[in-house]
Amino acid sequence: MSFAKRIETLKNQIESAQATTAEEAEEFRIKYLGSKGVFKSLFVDFKQVTSEEKRLFGKTLNLLKTKAESKVSQWKAELNTHQKPDANVDLTRPGMLNEPGAKHPISIIKDEIIDIFHAIGFSVAEGPEIEDDWHNFSALNFPPEHPARDMQDTFFIKDPNGGEDFVLRTHTSSVQVRTMETQKPPIRIIAPGRVFRNEAVSARSHCIFHQIEGLYIDKGVTFADMKQTLEYFANAFFGKSKIRLRPSYFPFTEPSAEMDVYWGLENELDHRITKGTGWLEVMGCGMVDPAVLESCGIDSETYSGFAFGMGLERSAMQRFQIPDIRMIFENDTRFLKQFQSVI
Ligand code: PHE
Numbered sequence: 001m002s003f004a005k006r007i008e009t010l011k012n013q014i015e016s017a018q019a020t021t022a023e024e025a026e027e028f029r030i031k032y033l034g035s036k037g038v039f040k041s042l043f044v045d046f047k048q049v050t051s052e053e054k055r056l057f058g059k060t061l062n063l064l065k066t067k068a069e070s071k072v073s074q075w076k077a078e079l080n081t082h083q084k085p086d087a088n089v090d091l092t093r094p095g096m097l098n099e100p101g102a103k104h105p106i107s108i109i110k111d112e113i114i115d116i117f118h119a120i121g122f123s124v125a126e127g128p129e130i131e132d133d134w135h136n137f138s139a140l141n142f143p144p145e146h147p148a149r150d151m152q153d154t155f156f157i158k159d160p161n162g163g164e165d166f167v168l169r170t171h172t173s174s175v176q177v178r179t180m181e182t183q184k185p186p187i188r189i190i191a192p193g194r195v196f197r198n199e200a201v202s203a204r205s206h207c208i209f210h211q212i213e214g215l216y217i218d219k220g221v222t223f224a225d226m227k228q229t230l231e232y233f234a235n236a237f238f239g240k241s242k243i244r245l246r247p248s249y250f251p252f253t254e255p256s257a258e259m260d261v262y263w264g265l266e267n268e269l270d271h272r273i274t275k276g277t278g279w280l281e282v283m284g285c286g287m288v289d290p291a292v293l294e295s296c297g298i299d300s301e302t303y304s305g306f307a308f309g310m311g312l313e314r315s316a317m318q319r320f321q322i323p324d325i326r327m328i329f330e331n332d333t334r335f336l337k338q339f340q341s342v343i
């Protein structure tokens with residue numbers, strides 16, 4: 001093939017060459033511009049051509065080589081995205097901080113209590129926040145005229161079709177009923193959840209708050225079992241070993257009690273937390289009333305059990321020195337961020 005013909009062919013090849021991948025571009029580079037490539041051999045042969053041909057083809061050859069080289073660099077820039085910084089990105093800007101999330105203070109307390117009871121065989125149960133009268137009141141032995149059913153305390157949800165009204169559950173005791181209706185003893189559950197009461201919102205109380213309910217039903221469960229369990233809890237959760245049970249009243253437990261832990265009176269904070277008594281009110285509790293067991297289809301001659309229920313807000317406020325209960329519900333990130341380190 002004459003030198004003129006070879007240059008003519010090369011010109012056509014280079015002009016029509018296309019690369020759609022970085023690999024194809026590299027193949028082209030090796031084939032034409034590599035150390036054993038087409039240009040290399042042409043330049044070697046060029047030395048042997050006549051001076052007339054040198055004059056004719058020298059410039060064309062050089063131009064073709066430059067063209068081939070610029071094609072390769074253009075393809076590589078377009079096709080190899082790893083090597084192509086976006087002109088609109090300022091690589092000198094500081095990176096965006098990827099802040100870790102934080103557990104909500106209520107979740108921290110809740111998970112801790114779940115762990116404590118999990119260790120002694122309790123599992124978590126749940127129920128709906130919108131409840132019917134049966135699960136929130138009737139099955140729990142609330143007489144029809146009980147003041148807790150009154151508009152003062154309960155948020156009612158009217159059925160527009162005149163059917164049964166629903167309520168926002170006023171306590172997690174409704175989950176006791178749901179569990180006993182669906183599970184056979186032995187039952188060992190704790191039920192954390194949101195509850196609602198129609199109360200004025202202030203720094204100390206809110207119409208929404210959280211409770212954890214506990215329920216243990218089996219053959220031969222006694223008041224002493226309850227006391228032991230609550231002592232274990234007080235130790236694990238507060239690090240306090242002394243508790244007391246004061247007589248109290250709930251329609252669904254008999255006998256009923258309030259459990260206090262002995263907090264101590266060593267410093268000013270202890271005085272404030274315990275209102276100068278040294279004792280901290282922690283929860284309501286009692287032996288499940290036989291009438292409640294029967295309402296839920298459990299034979300009260302064979303089985304007995306205890307239940308307890310405690311609020312979480314007060315513990316969270318104490319633990320983290322939160323001065324106003326409303327902060328717990330506002331979800332202000334400046335507040336929530338502070339718990340990043342707590343988990
Ligand atoms: N449900 C009661 C309350 O909200 C607490 C409680 C639960 C008391 C279980 C006794 C047994 O105050």
